[in-house]
Amino acid sequence: MAILLDKNSRVVVQGITGSEGTFHTRESVKFGTKVVAGVTPGKGGLDVDGIPVYNRVADAVEKQGANVAALYTPAAFSADAIIESIEAGIGLVVCMTEGIPVTDMIKVKQVLKVSGARMIGCNCPGITTPGVGKIGFMPSFIHKKGNVGVISRSGTLTYEAIWQLTNLGIGQTTSIGIGGDPIPGSGFVDLLALYEKDPDTVALVMIGEIGGTAEEEAAEFIKSNLTKPVVSFIAGRTAPPGRRMGHAGAIISGGKGTADEKFKALEAAGVIVEKNPAEIGKRIQEILAKKGKQ
Amino acid sequence: MKIHEYQAKSLLRAYNVPVPNGDVADTPEKAREIATSLNKVSIVKAQIHAGGRGKGGGVKIAKTPDDAFNAAKVILGMQLVTHQTGPEGIKVQKVLVEETSNIKKELYLGMVVDRARDKECVVFMASEAGGMDIEEVAKNTPEKIIKCAVPPAVGFSPFEARKLAYGLGLGDKALSAQFANIAKGLYQLFVDKDASLVEINPLVLTAEGNLIAVDAKINFDDDGLFRHPDIKELRDENEEDPLEVIAKNAGVNYIKLDGNIACMVNGAGLAMTTMDLIKMAGGEPANFLDVGGGANPDQIEKAFKILTADPNVKAILVNIFGGILRCDRVANGIIQAAKNIDMKLPMVIRLQGTNVEEGKKLLKESGLKFTVADGLYEAAEKVVALIK
Numbered sequence: 001m002a003i004l005l006d007k008n009s010r011v012v013v014q015g016i017t018g019s020e021g022t023f024h025t026r027e028s029v030k031f032g033t034k035v036v037a038g039v040t041p042g043k044g045g046l047d048v049d050g051i052p053v054y055n056r057v058a059d060a061v062e063k064q065g066a067n068v069a070a071l072y073t074p075a076a077f078s079a080d081a082i083i084e085s086i087e088a089g090i091g092l093v094v095c096m097t098e099g100i101p102v103t104d105m106i107k108v109k110q111v112l113k114v115s116g117a118r119m120i121g122c123n124c125p126g127i128t129t130p131g132v133g134k135i136g137f138m139p140s141f142i143h144k145k146g147n148v149g150v151i152s153r154s155g156t157l158t159y160e161a162i163w164q165l166t167n168l169g170i171g172q173t174t175s176i177g178i179g180g181d182p183i184p185g186s187g188f189v190d191l192l193a194l195y196e197k198d199p200d201t202v203a204l205v206m207i208g209e210i211g212g213t214a215e216e217e218a219a220e221f222i223k224s225n226l227t228k229p230v231v232s233f234i235a236g237r238t239a240p241p242g243r244r245m246g247h248a249g250a251i252i253s254g255g256k257g258t259a260d261e262k263f264k265a266l267e268a269a270g271v272i273v274e275k276n277p278a279e280i281g282k283r284i285q286e287i288l289a290k291k292g293k294q
Numbered sequence: 295m296k297i298h299e300y301q302a303k304s305l306l307r308a309y310n311v312p313v314p315n316g317d318v319a320d321t322p323e324k325a326r327e328i329a330t331s332l333n334k335v336s337i338v339k340a341q342i343h344a345g346g347r348g349k350g351g352g353v354k355i356a357k358t359p360d361d362a363f364n365a366a367k368v369i370l371g372m373q374l375v376t377h378q379t380g381p382e383g384i385k386v387q388k389v390l391v392e393e394t395s396n397i398k399k400e401l402y403l404g405m406v407v408d409r410a411r412d413k414e415c416v417v418f419m420a421s422e423a424g425g426m427d428i429e430e431v432a433k434n435t436p437e438k439i440i441k442c443a444v445p446p447a448v449g450f451s452p453f454e455a456r457k458l459a460y461g462l463g464l465g466d467k468a469l470s471a472q473f474a475n476i477a478k479g480l481y482q483l484f485v486d487k488d489a490s491l492v493e494i495n496p497l498v499l500t501a502e503g504n505l506i507a508v509d510a511k512i513n514f515d516d517d518g519l520f521r522h523p524d525i526k527e528l529r530d531e532n533e534e535d536p537l538e539v540i541a542k543n544a545g546v547n548y549i550k551l552d553g554n555i556a557c558m559v560n561g562a563g564l565a566m567t568t569m570d571l572i573k574m575a576g577g578e579p580a581n582f583l584d585v586g587g588g589a590n591p592d593q594i595e596k597a598f599k600i601l602t603a604d605p606n607v608k609a610i611l612v613n614i615f616g617g618i619l620r621c622d623r624v625a626n627g628i629i630q631a632a633k634n635i636d637m638k639l640p641m642v643i644r645l646q647g648t649n650v651e652e653g654k655k656l657l658k659e660s661g662l663k664f665t666v667a668d669g670l671y672e673a674a675e676k677v678v679a680l681i682k
Contacts, residue, residue, distance in 0.1 A: 023618075027618075075517065075520065076520060076521065099517045099520070100517060101488050101515055101517045101518035101521070102407055102488070102490065102515050102517065102518070103485060103488055103515070103518065105414070106407070106414050106415060106416070106446045107446060109414045109446075110446050110447050137587075137617070137618060138617065139616075139617025139618060139647065139648065141647075141648065142617070142647075152563070153563065154561060154562070154563025154564065154567075155561045155562070155563060155564070156559075156560055156561030156563065156564040156615040156617070157561060157563035157564040157567055158563070159615050159617055159647070160564065160615055160646070160670065163615075163646065163647075180562060180563070182407070182409045183407075183409050183414050187411050189411055190411075207563070209562075209563055209566065210566070212409050212410075213409075213410055214411070217410070217411050233567075235563045235564075235566040235567045235570065236566040236569075236570070237570045237573070238551075238566075238569045238570050238572075238573045238579055239566055239569070239582070240549075240551065243549055244516065245549065245562060245565075245566050245582055246547055246561075246562025246563075246565060246566070246582065246584040247562045247563070248515075248516070248517055249409070250562060250563075250566065253406075254429055254432075255429065259570075275574070276571075276574065276671055277567050277570075277571070277670055277671075278571075278669050278670040278671040278672075279671075
């Protein structure tokens, strides 16, 4: 995935001095990520394991050439931190934070539109490119380098899917958690387009949840724009209507956004829908075997 | 987060949206006092977090203050059952006593957030089909609903107010001006207070030519509450399931369902999946519970307490994928918690991830009634088998 997290990515961690920020920065560095700076307003001049901390993102961009931002910032301040990064010229913002108000994300989407920057999250486990680096908190051991792309709204459910693939000897190009919020920085459609262009990605796993129309939008996109096979699972067939199932975006509203509707739309678009989550890896294995690519 | 009609009307007043004169009462005597001070025919309305109150017998006209007393006496304390409550209904603790209006026309005005890609913004929906179920209108006669997406960069503009007003048949200059003030006030309220839904149904045009919000419903974005302590205060725990209230106050993400197989999982997506798996294997999930990234002994114990407080629960499925969270730590947490609360229910525990073998060993050697599973579907099959 040359456009998102690749060997040219130079990461600035916003919120680096917090306990989450410090812990996950260390895991990222161990995984091979180039973390070049951190930002915590008021803590400029400190360092975390030798990584310089600045007061402002603009300083990290100027002094260390940061071009990707990883956010472990408190919910109350995250929209501001995201917009600060975009305004400082960061091309990819990855925000792990949960609990950001919807009206804040409406503002952030406007800024993204105008700037052309990309965002992953909020409320997400991040993005991992095996062999290159990871941002967020997907556990390091589950990944293996290979040719399957993974896009998911979930956290631990994503790890399950990746782990199934890895245990079958099937590696991943890039795994992306787009997060559980109703208005994400990037949806399935935005990322499917990138995976379609990526010469290394041969097949895709797409994990959705109840709520909203992201999967239906993806189905529309897949019909006309995707040549690569997709295996999809949707969580929440047994979720009651009108209730927020943990994730802010996982809510069936006005009867819309059910798992069954999504399965239907995806199936109609030629996606291989799998209702048993324990079988996701096997479906991909079958596809790759057919293509002679395993 | 939901609030009551009387609370919503209070907010509307603060944003210059006309509402009927009235006040809230929690005793029949108070209802009589309010009706007396209103000195008009009044309406007594049950205050619950659900619609359909009229059909359920929770709304009565009171021609005199004594009528208001009697109406309140019947409604207060009743288990009001509507198509939006469960079959048990909700106990009515308060009533709203208001002036009635001379209704010429009933309109619908609502606001939601459109989360569709590239459209993310606040949207107004208006319809001349007021006073009815808007979802029915949307299904059968969608052309009767006028939509207006508010561009976030600009906010709500007069030309948008006009679009809605003319679509509602409020072409008269004075009326469209009244409407514009209302819509503007609602938009300001929505954005100021991080609402997630506003519904004025009906927005009434009175015989005297005034627009008034005769019913009001406002829901709030849970993620915005941290910056609105005034809204947070409006929460009514009596309207929520008692177990869910306990869970929420203990910081446990829990939703009660009707089944008898409980589950405890780390991660919302995986938790929903676990519920789905239980159903697939022939069982009925009793709940959603996301124990989150910090599945430490304390959290696990709190979660077990809540799950076992549901008398329907016959078995528990624990499904944890340990990333940074190590499976042996989780296993110890489960063992400790189960011992602390003297867990009597059979449990299937499925662990995967870091240190999984150590975790499984600890569980098997604990001497407690645990069944250990490896695969996702296998775990669901095992727990369903336990209660057959």
